[in-house]
Amino acid sequence: MNEKPKTYDFKEREEHWRKFWEEKDVYRFDEDSKKPIYSVDTPPPYVSAEHLHTGHIMSYSQAEFIVRFKRMQGFNVYYPMGFDDNGLPTERFVEQKYEIDKSKITRKEFVELCLKETKLGSQNYRDLWRSLGISVDWSKTYSTINKLSQKIAQWSFLDLYKKGKIYKTKMPTLWCVHCQTAIAQADLEAEERKSKLNYIEVEVENGEKLTFATTRPELLPACMGISVHPDDKRYKRLIGKKAKLPLIGREVLIFGDETVDPKFGTGAAYFCSYGGAEDIEWLHRHPEVESFHILGPNGRFNELGGKYAGLKVSEAREKILADLKTSGALVKQEEIENVTYVHERCGTDVEYISTEQWFIKIVEAKDEFLKRGKELNWFPKKMYRIYEDWVKSLKWDWCISRQRYYGVPFPVWYCADCREIILPDKNDLPVDPTADKPKKGCLKCKSSKIKPETDVFDTWMTSSLTPLIGLRLVKEDLWEKLYPENLRPQAFEIIRTWLFYTVVKSYYHFKGLPFKDVMISGHGLDEKGRKISKRLGNYIIPDRIIEQFGADALRYWATGAKLGGNMRWNEDEVKKGKRTVTKLWNAARFVFDTVGSAIPATVPALEEADLWLLHNLNKTVHEATAYFEAYEYSLARNEIDDFFWKIFTDYYIEFVKHRVYGEDKKSKEVAAYTLYNAILTLVKLYAPIMPFITEEIYQEFFKERSKTESIHLSNWPETVKEWHYPEKKHREFQKVLSVIDAVRAYKTQNGISLGKEIEGFTTNKKLTSEEKEFIQKTQRVKRITCAK
RNA sequence: GGGCGCUUAGCUCAGUUGGCUAGAGCGACUGGUUUACACCCAGUAGGUCAUAGGUUCGAGUCCUAUAGCGCCCACCA
Numbered sequence: 023m024n025e026k027p028k029t030y031d032f033k034e035r036e037e038h039w040r041k042f043w044e045e046k047d048v049y050r051f052d053e054d055s056k057k058p059i060y061s062v063d064t065p066p067p068y069v070s071a072e073h074l075h076t077g078h079i080m081s082y083s084q085a086e087f088i089v090r091f092k093r094m095q096g097f098n099v100y101y102p103m104g105f106d107d108n109g110l111p112t113e114r115f116v117e118q119k120y121e122i123d124k125s126k127i128t129r130k131e132f133v134e135l136c137l138k139e140t141k142l143g144s145q146n147y148r149d150l151w152r153s154l155g156i157s158v159d160w161s162k163t164y165s166t167i168n169k170l171s172q173k174i175a176q177w178s179f180l181d182l183y184k185k186g187k188i189y190k191t192k193m194p195t196l197w198c199v200h201c202q203t204a205i206a207q208a209d210l211e212a213e214e215r216k217s218k219l220n221y222i223e224v225e226v227e228n229g230e231k232l233t234f235a236t237t238r239p240e241l242l243p244a245c246m247g248i249s250v251h252p253d254d255k256r257y258k259r260l261i262g263k264k265a266k267l268p269l270i271g272r273e274v275l276i277f278g279d280e281t282v283d284p285k286f287g288t289g290a291a292y293f294c295s296y297g298g299a300e301d302i303e304w305l306h307r308h309p310e311v312e313s314f315h316i317l318g319p320n321g322r323f324n325e326l327g328g329k330y331a332g333l334k335v336s337e338a339r340e341k342i343l344a345d346l347k348t349s350g351a352l353v354k355q356e357e358i359e360n361v362t363y364v365h366e367r368c369g370t371d372v373e374y375i376s377t378e379q380w381f382i383k384i385v386e387a388k389d390e391f392l393k394r395g396k397e398l399n400w401f402p403k404k405m406y407r408i409y410e411d412w413v414k415s416l417k418w419d420w421c422i423s424r425q426r427y428y429g430v431p432f433p434v435w436y437c438a439d440c441r442e443i444i445l446p447d448k449n450d451l452p453v454d455p456t457a458d459k460p461k462k463g464c465l466k467c468k469s470s471k472i473k474p475e476t477d478v479f480d481t482w483m484t485s486s487l488t489p490l491i492g493l494r495l496v497k498e499d500l501w502e503k504l505y506p507e508n509l510r511p512q513a514f515e516i517i518r519t520w521l522f523y524t525v526v527k528s529y530y531h532f533k534g535l536p537f538k539d540v541m542i543s544g545h546g547l548d549e550k551g552r553k554i555s556k557r558l559g560n561y562i563i564p565d566r567i568i569e570q571f572g573a574d575a576l577r578y579w580a581t582g583a584k585l586g587g588n589m590r591w592n593e594d595e596v597k598k599g600k601r602t603v604t605k606l607w608n609a610a611r612f613v614f615d616t617v618g619s620a621i622p623a624t625v626p627a628l629e630e631a632d633l634w635l636l637h638n639l640n641k642t643v644h645e646a647t648a649y650f651e652a653y654e655y656s657l658a659r660n661e662i663d664d665f666f667w668k669i670f671t672d673y674y675i676e677f678v679k680h681r682v683y684g685e686d687k688k689s690k691e692v693a694a695y696t697l698y699n700a701i702l703t704l705v706k707l708y709a710p711i712m713p714f715i716t717e718e719i720y721q722e723f724f725k726e727r728s729k730t731e732s733i734h735l736s737n738w739p740e741t742v743k744e745w746h747y748p749e750k751k752h753r754e755f756q757k758v759l760s761v762i763d764a765v766r767a768y769k770t771q772n773g774i775s776l777g778k779e780i781e782g783f784t785t786n787k788k789l790t791s792e793e794k795e796f797i798q799k800t801q802r803v804k805r806i807t808c809a810k
Numbered sequence: 811g812g813g814c815g816c817u818u819a820g821c822u823c824a825g826u827u828g829g830c831u832a833g834a835g836c837g838a839c840u841g842g843u844u845u846a847c848a849c850c851c852a853g854u855a856g857g858u859c860a861u862a863g864g865u866u867c868g869a870g871u872c873c874u875a876u877a878g879c880g881c882c883c884a885c886c887a
Contacts, residue, residue: 212884219887236887249887283886291887300885361884407814411883514882549822551880582823587815588880592822594836601849612846652826660824660834675846683845763852770841770852777844802844 030607032572032600036714040152048732049093049157051100053497060097061507062089063489063537064158065520066104066166069143070115074150075561076591077546077554083580084543085511086156087655090710093157094738100504102162102492105147107140108429109166109481110201110367115139116428129427136428140167150564154573155713157734162495166484167430171491172452175484176433178527180448182382187530188422190443192378194295194302195421196363199321199335200370203425204379206480207418208519211366214359219287221354222346224248224265226276232257232265233353235287237360239346240339241294243270243327244316246305248292252278257290268351269342270328277308296374299417315376319425335373380432380477381419384526388413394525398540401653402586405514405542412518420523422480429478431455437464438471486523489536510537514544514586541653544588551590562591574712575599581659581711602663603715606708609671610719613701616682617694618723625744629689631796632696634755635674637747638665639700643739646707655711662707670700673759677800703739758793761785765801778802784809 043049062085067078093099116122116135124132144165151158164170182188195204220239223231234248245267250257257276264273274292281300282291293304295313305313316327323338325331330338346352363372384391391413400406423432433453435444444460446453455474463470484491493504506528512520521540528536545553548560567576578599583589628636642665649658678693702724709716713734720733730736765783769776779802786809789797794806 212882234887238887281886286886293887297887298885300887303885304887360886404814408882411813415883417885518882545881584824590822592836594822597849598835601847604849605847608847608850610846615846654826657824657826664834671847672851676844676851679845766852771854773841775842775844776852777842 030604030715030718032574032603032714035718036573039714039717040155043732046731048734049101049159051159051162051496052098053500055098057096057098059100059503060092061100061504061509063492063507063510064101064103065512066106066485066488067147068111069105069107069140069147070111074146074564075546075554076564079154079564079576080546080580080583080589081511081513081543082151082156083154083577084585084655085541087581087710088509088541088650088653090157090713090734091650091738093734094706094709094736096737101158102164102495103151103158103160104163104488104491105144105165106481106485107144107165107167108484110424110426111481112136112140113426113428114367133428140165153565153568154577157713164491164495166481169452170494171484172430174487174491174494175430175479176451176453177448178483178487178531179433180445182530183445185530187383188380189383190378190380192376194374194376195379196418197319197373197375197377198365198368198370199319199373200368201365201426202319204377204421204423205365205372206421207416208482209366210363210372212361213364215362216357216359218355219358220343220352221288222268223351223353224267226260227264230260232260232276232290233288234290234292236292237358238294238297240335240342241297242267242342243323243330244294244314245274245292246295246311246313247274247277247308248290249277249279249282249304250290251282251284252280254284254289268349269345279304298374302374317373317375319375319377321373335371379421380423381421382526384420385416385418388416390529391522391525394529394535397535399538401539401541405517405540405586408514408517409522412522422483423477424480426478429481430484431478432475434475435460436473436475437467437469438473439469440464440467442466444472482519482523485520486527489524506535507537509539509541511541511543514542517542542586544583544586547588547590549591567596571596571600572603572714574603574714577711578602581656584656585653603712605671606705606715606719609675610701610705610723612675613697614723617690617697620691620694621698622691622695626692626695628696629692630755631674631677632692633745633747634752635669635696635700636742636745637752638669639703640741640745643703643707643741647738650710659711662704666704670704674700680799706733706736706739709733757787758797761787761789761797762801765797765803779804781805782807
């Protein structure tokens with residue numbers, strides 16, 4: 023036997039096992055295996071270096087507990103890793119980091135910076151996942167900007183275009199004036215704000231005055247008309263008449279419109295191009311109104327804004343309100359709470375600007391998406407509600423074009439002469455239309471004058487294809503087996519984006535589901551229960567924690583919240599994890615130092631205490647397995663902890679010490695059998711949660727008797743028939759335990775060390791002579807007496 | 811405005827189909843060098859399970875209202 027180290031140096035040992043797993047390729051997906059496959063659609067994290075915090079640790083660990091469990095259950099686990107690096111999040115990150123002035127940098131230079139940051143960022147993640155012990159197959163990685171992802175995203179575009187699910191049109195769309203791009207409904211965030219409701223008076227052609235109320239007075243120059251409810255007695259007679267706008271002087275018509283709520287404000291509303299969705303709808307209902315737009319893509323009023331041209335929205339608001347006040351048209355202002363939509367990436371107020379964009383039809387198929395969503399297995403179940411609410415509230419088709427640089431380009435050219443759309447052959451993908459030329463010119467007019475589409479895809483256009491991208495990393499005959507995938511783990515905030523869009527794609531491309539089970543994790547919160555955010559600066563740096571307590575300890579913390587629940591940061595829980603690591607190590611060492619060479623190969627005749635222990639072990643295995651199956655890793659951990667701390671170490675190890683150090687060879691052998699199996703099973707049960715210490719113990723003590731290279735490739739424990747202990751006997755043993763507790767309490771309360779032998783102890787429980795003997799030996803009491 | 815969730819010991823949280831004399835860890839206090847472990851062990855104190863009703867032989871657990879907190883959703887300009 024080689025000499026065993028006295029203490030477990032987690033820093034040195036964890037690094038040792040990281041290297042070991044890499045060298046032995048323990049987590050490699052075996053493409054030739056006959057075992058059943060378990061595939062995971064791993065969330066590709068956004069690459070931006072400052073972002074890593076304990077929230078990420080929590081959600082990735084939680085998914086990984088399940089993955090490791092499945093691997094030990096005998097599945098051929100496919101667990102790739104992606105990095106989401108294209109799109110706005112990265113652009114914003116780069117802009118901020120380098121304080122970029124977009125007018126002073128070329129598109130090419132900018133993209134190069136993005137690529138550089140992307141590389142740095144993904145390396146950061148990689149390092150963190152590695153130190154955490156995330157068991158992905160690192161030979162199966164992708165990034166959402168790489169060639170493969172571009173190819174699949176562009177293929178998706180072509181396929182959906184062919185199927186009539188994609189269209190291009192000019193219409194008012196959600197627009198971010200800061201990022202200067204169109205965005206999608208899913209990119210919106212609602213913000214409740216206090217603002218002012220402004221009452222503005224106009225002059226009607228018959229000489230009457232009419233007052234309407236608005237929160238967006240700055241759009242006055244773009245007012246297209248005023249509406250009142252057609253049955254509103256106060257205003258009925260004004261319908262069809264003209265009103266003169268203050269400051270502007272232009273005349274607009276007064277309409278009857280049932281959507282106007284007579285109870286809000288004055289019961290009269292003005293409609294502009296565009297203050298919001300209701301304005302757009304209003305204009306749809308009134309095609310006779312010739313609309314024009316005063317807001318440019320940069321968020322400033324254009325020349326149609328008259329004297330307000332060149333002003334930003336907020337500046338114009340102030341100016342116009344001041345002018346209205348001076349002119350007397352602003353008759354009243356009142357405080358109001360309303361909801362404003364901002365772009366979730368930058369917090370800028372969203373505007374509606376009429377531009378030409380590409381869309382995927384999603385509104386028309388809401389019912390289908392609801393049905394598909396219901397077919398998924400949601401863990402926890404209630405998360406389906408978020409999906410359902412979202413799909414039901416869909417109002418706009420998915421705008422997939424972004425007027426940005428760093429993204430997957432549209433595989434589209436236009437004929438400069440006849441404006442026909444020219445698409446590449448799918449075998450030529452990926453293409454960059456700004457650099458590549460279509461093989462043939464325009465098929466319609468034969469012109470060879472070509473203009474490229476310069477927009478790039480919304481980042482979700484690519485991310486929604488991760489199940490497809492993932493399977494392309496393995497050989498082709500496995501593709502069918504990997505789709506749909508078994509598991510999609512993800513956070514709840516991106517149900518409306520990542521999850522929903524993936525379902526959309528899968529349905530439109532294949533009429534199927536992209537995965538079977540969905541595992542939704544909650545938020546990581548700071549120790550005060552607040553969301554972790556840049557603004558609060560309340561990040562906990564995972565590297566520091568791993569350095570200080572070890573990866574196992576940090577992972578242990580991640581078991582603390584039930585699936586889907588938010589979890590506070592709590593360093594005490596990490597410490598508890600570390601204590602568990604130490605305790606496991608010591609318990610294992612005890613077993614092997616004392617009985618390591620005395621373990622019988624077959625099941626011996628078990629004594630009462632052994633049966634009691636093994637029976638409890640059976641129960642623990644049974645329950646922990648069921649919990650893991652149900653994605654309830656936290657309840658599984660509770661079960662395992664209880665068994666380990668309370669039953670195994672606090673009682674059983676104390677029970678067998680006299681046997682282990684005693685002369686009775688037979689009895690020692692039976693104890694050895696029990697201890698060996700208990701430790702081996704425990705270590706396996708803990709393996710998904712704490713892969714390092716369990717590997718250490720496995721390699722140190724069990725490797726010789728086992729053929730598998732790593733504990734993580736060994737079999738998940740099962741219950742053992744021979745360990746069954748009738749419930750009645752189990753109850754009798756509880757009686758013995760209660761006497762033991764009484765002895766312990768007696769000693770403690772009298773300041774006597776538990777190790778010191780006492781002369782006698784009297785109990786009112788009835789005990790057999792074997793039971794008495796057991797208590798006497800294990801608790802160091804010379805004589806137990808039963809009171810009448 | 812609609813929906814969902816939470817409210818259990820000083821703190822962080824378990825409590826699965828109603829049976830608990832309500833649990834754990836941390837913290838507090840007391841005692842202890844048990845031939846694994848002081849990163850430990852034993853013990854003590856501490857809760858009318860947010861509030862008010864109801865169903866039931868029995869409710870932390872089910873129902874109804876109320877309050878506080880959190881989240882998701884929502885075009886009332």
